[in-house]
Amino acid sequence: MRSIRAAAVGAVTLSLALAATACGGGTSTGGSDDSPKTLTYWASNQGASVAVDKKVLQPELDKFEKQTGIKVKLEVVPWSDLLNRILTATTSGQGPDVLNIGNTWSASLQATGALLPWDQQNFAKIGGRDRFVEAALGSTGVQGKDPAAVPLYSMAYALYYNKKIFADAGISKPPATWDELIADGRKIKARGKSVLGAEGANLSENIHHVFVFAKQHGADFFAADGKPDFTSPKVVEAVKSYVDLMAKDKVIPPGDAEYAQNQSVSDFAKGKQAMLLWQSAAANLKSQGMSEDAYGIAPVPVRSGTPGQGSQVNSMVAGINIAVFKNTHNLDGARKFVKFMTSDAEQKILNTAYSTVPPVASAQQDPAFGAPDTAVLKNTLATSAAALPQVPSESQFETTVGTAVKELFADAAAGRAVTTDSVKAKLEKAQQQMPAA
Amino acid sequence: MTTTALKEPVRETSPGAARAPRRRPGRIRRLSLPYLLLLPALLLELLVHLVPMAIGIVMSFKELTQFYIRDWGTAPWSGLDNYRVSVDFDAPVGKALLQSFGVTVGFTLLSVALCWLIGTAAAVFMQDTFRGRGLLRALFLVPYALPVYTAVITWVFMFQHDNGLVNHVLHDQLHLTGEPSFWLIGDNSFYALLTVSVWKGWPFAFLIVTAGLQNIPRELYEAAALDGAGTWQQIRRITLPSLRPVNQVLVLVLFLWTFNDFNTPFVLFGRAAPEAADLISVHIYQASFVTWNFGTGSAMSVLLLLFLLVVTGGYLLLTSRGRRTSDA
Numbered sequence: 001m002r003s004i005r006a007a008a009v010g011a012v013t014l015s016l017a018l019a020a021t022a023c024g025g026g027t028s029t030g031g032s033d034d035s036p037k038t039l040t041y042w043a044s045n046q047g048a049s050v051a052v053d054k055k056v057l058q059p060e061l062d063k064f065e066k067q068t069g070i071k072v073k074l075e076v077v078p079w080s081d082l083l084n085r086i087l088t089a090t091t092s093g094q095g096p097d098v099l100n101i102g103n104t105w106s107a108s109l110q111a112t113g114a115l116l117p118w119d120q121q122n123f124a125k126i127g128g129r130d131r132f133v134e135a136a137l138g139s140t141g142v143q144g145k146d147p148a149a150v151p152l153y154s155m156a157y158a159l160y161y162n163k164k165i166f167a168d169a170g171i172s173k174p175p176a177t178w179d180e181l182i183a184d185g186r187k188i189k190a191r192g193k194s195v196l197g198a199e200g201a202n203l204s205e206n207i208h209h210v211f212v213f214a215k216q217h218g219a220d221f222f223a224a225d226g227k228p229d230f231t232s233p234k235v236v237e238a239v240k241s242y243v244d245l246m247a248k249d250k251v252i253p254p255g256d257a258e259y260a261q262n263q264s265v266s267d268f269a270k271g272k273q274a275m276l277l278w279q280s281a282a283a284n285l286k287s288q289g290m291s292e293d294a295y296g297i298a299p300v301p302v303r304s305g306t307p308g309q310g311s312q313v314n315s316m317v318a319g320i321n322i323a324v325f326k327n328t329h330n331l332d333g334a335r336k337f338v339k340f341m342t343s344d345a346e347q348k349i350l351n352t353a354y355s356t357v358p359p360v361a362s363a364q365q366d367p368a369f370g371a372p373d374t375a376v377l378k379n380t381l382a383t384s385a386a387a388l389p390q391v392p393s394e395s396q397f398e399t400t401v402g403t404a405v406k407e408l409f410a411d412a413a414a415g416r417a418v419t420t421d422s423v424k425a426k427l428e429k430a431q432q433q434m435p436a437a
Numbered sequence: 438m439t440t441t442a443l444k445e446p447v448r449e450t451s452p453g454a455a456r457a458p459r460r461r462p463g464r465i466r467r468l469s470l471p472y473l474l475l476l477p478a479l480l481l482e483l484l485v486h487l488v489p490m491a492i493g494i495v496m497s498f499k500e501l502t503q504f505y506i507r508d509w510g511t512a513p514w515s516g517l518d519n520y521r522v523s524v525d526f527d528a529p530v531g532k533a534l535l536q537s538f539g540v541t542v543g544f545t546l547l548s549v550a551l552c553w554l555i556g557t558a559a560a561v562f563m564q565d566t567f568r569g570r571g572l573l574r575a576l577f578l579v580p581y582a583l584p585v586y587t588a589v590i591t592w593v594f595m596f597q598h599d600n601g602l603v604n605h606v607l608h609d610q611l612h613l614t615g616e617p618s619f620w621l622i623g624d625n626s627f628y629a630l631l632t633v634s635v636w637k638g639w640p641f642a643f644l645i646v647t648a649g650l651q652n653i654p655r656e657l658y659e660a661a662a663l664d665g666a667g668t669w670q671q672i673r674r675i676t677l678p679s680l681r682p683v684n685q686v687l688v689l690v691l692f693l694w695t696f697n698d699f700n701t702p703f704v705l706f707g708r709a710a711p712e713a714a715d716l717i718s719v720h721i722y723q724a725s726f727v728t729w730n731f732g733t734g735s736a737m738s739v740l741l742l743l744f745l746l747v748v749t750g751g752y753l754l755l756t757s758r759g760r761r762t763s764d765a
Contacts, residue, residue: 090506093507
């Protein structure tokens with residue numbers, strides 16, 4: 001009898017406990033200062049691995065704790081998970097206090113309302129808006145709205161080339177236009193090396209490149225009113241000319257069509273491939289054992305002339321922004337942490353470690369960022385980079401158009417013809433998949 | 438625990454006077470006890486299965502896009518709009534869903550048939566004892582025992598265009614193809630997916646059929662052999678009919694698992710699967726997570742649920758009726 005009664009009591013207690021947990025979901029909205037002594041920080045994976053990031057960031061977080069008494073719990077989130085993690089946190093309201101976001105997501109995440117808007121007052125707490133470079137601020141949200149995040153690291157695309165392969169092929173200087181690149185390609189192929197790397201199955205990489213190609217053809221993926229416009233003749237031509245690097249000009253090897261895990265960087269680091277279009281690759285190449293003397297760095301080619309604005313754009317404004325989650329329990333500490341991370345001293349340390357460019361004007365002047373590698377990136381950012389469209393549906397654009405380009409590369413790799421019609425058909429499908437809003 | 442166990446006999450000897458007046462409530466208590474004990478399981482079932490399902494169904498009637506996910510309550514009701522978009526087969530979203538559905542049905546039928554065939558054949562061959570049987574049985578179960586991610590990522594390496602083992606064997610050594618083929622993009626991806634799925638699924642069929650074979654009395658085979666039945670006839674007249682109830686469940690489970698499989702295509706192809714291998718679970722994931730439209734994604738899931746319910750119900754009805762008539 002005794003044990004049965006105990007079991008019954010246990011059953012009822014368990015049921016009650018279950019019912020209580022089921023009902024007791026946290027529904028906190030808006031920030032507060034409930035726990036002023038701790039912060040949770042989601043960092044994006046900037047180094048060669050998550051472990052490298054922890055090694056870079058932990059000493060800085062310890063410094064912050066010493067200065068303010070606030071303990072920062074660090075989690076480095078890989079890129080493949082970051083956006084999903086942010087979406088889940090947004091949906092549940094349970095997330096970090098401070099987080100890194102890819103700067104192209106700014107407008108999309110801004111639309112969810114999950115991030116603290118950086119109005120005048122918030123900017124004042126971290127030293128003012130004018131500390132940041134204008135180009136970097138252009139990728140922090142929809143124009144005319146308070147930014148959803150603050151620039152943390154800036155990056156730009158550059159052309160990395162293998163000096164030895166170039167010398168062997170008798171090429172004296174890196175190509176400045178696409179025609180030169182294709183002509184050089186013939187000489188490189190004659191030496192049995194592959195010419196140019198690409199990540200054909202990586203949707204974001206595809207987007208970054210076709211965006212620049214569209215700019216160079218004087219076209220935009222979004223009309224001025226923010227509506228998608230993927231099928232205009234110029235956009236079609238731009239996308240086709242990018243895929244043609246594999247399909248027609250044969251400078252990108254067909255095998256790259258299935259690359260999505262930075263295999264093209266490995267190919268370049270191993271000396272199998274002469275050129276690579278990448279953003280801030282120095283740290284990555286070093287970790288793969290390629291010495292700094294082995295490669296040169298030049299601006300990404302344009303159609304003709306020299307890089308600049310308008311149709312001379314040769315890179316997106318790439319970079320990482322730091323944002324405060326609106327549901328934070330330590331609003332004041334979170335702002336202090338952002339101030340710390342964007343301070344001159346930290347900007348120098350972190351951007352050096354990641355071979356990126358500081359988006360903070362005063363830190364950018366530091367001689368540490370005057371090396372030829374960084375100089376090319378800095379120059380590109382300052383004169384010939386453009387921000388990806390800052391519209392709420394940007395992340396959907398990355399997926400739909402990125403997939404279209406991936407499928408076009410697959411066609412090219414299989415030897416199927418890539419024509420204006422086939423490109424237009426894919427882009428039409430991508431546009432129809434975009435949200436109606 | 439030990440204290441109650443020790444106290445129990447002491448309580449048993451306590452005066453029985455208190456028992457008589459309590460008889461009636463005691464009966465109620467005895468009657469309600471099973472339900473009381475079931476309660477935690479029931480609540481857990483509610484919490485883990487039914488509540489999320491109900492929420493999913495509610496979501497399918499809402500316009501749950503990126504503008505509302507932070508506070509679901511504010512998402513406007515959209516009535517049947519999400520369903521209308523999903524089944525409008527002239528528009529791109531519906532057309533893509535239909536195409537994905539077709540691919541999934543074809544893939545599932547092929548995969549289940551091959552899994553069943555290979556699994557049953559292997560089980561029948563392993564029925565008679567021979568040296569090394571235990572080792573072979575253990576070896577056969579390895580694909581089933583491996584963690585999905587590890588197994589599938591190994592296949593990804595093998596299917597790679599430039600350095601993959603598959604192309605090395607097919608192209609470099611056997612010279613079967615003029616050009617190295619792509620397996621992870623384009624049309625061949627369907628066969629890559631099918632290969633991995635069958636490789637991963639047949640050991641389960643093997644395991645279940647092996648268990649089923651243990652229940653067939655040896656005398657039946659002996660009697661059949663005396664009557665002059667060959668091996669093939671024994672399989673057809675004894676083994677397969679005896680396995681019928683096992684197969685009924687096995688095929689259904691394989692069908693549901695394969696139809697809903699998410700891990701294999703996701704690890705093989707990432708978030709944008711090639712059209713030829715665009716299974717419906719990944720398709721729905723992309724429709725909801727990647728384009729941030731959870732309402733439409735939920736509507737598609739509900740449609741999928743309805744389809745699977747109909748298929749399962751119809752299957753059970755048909756196979757059970759068939760069995761009853763054959764038994765009679």
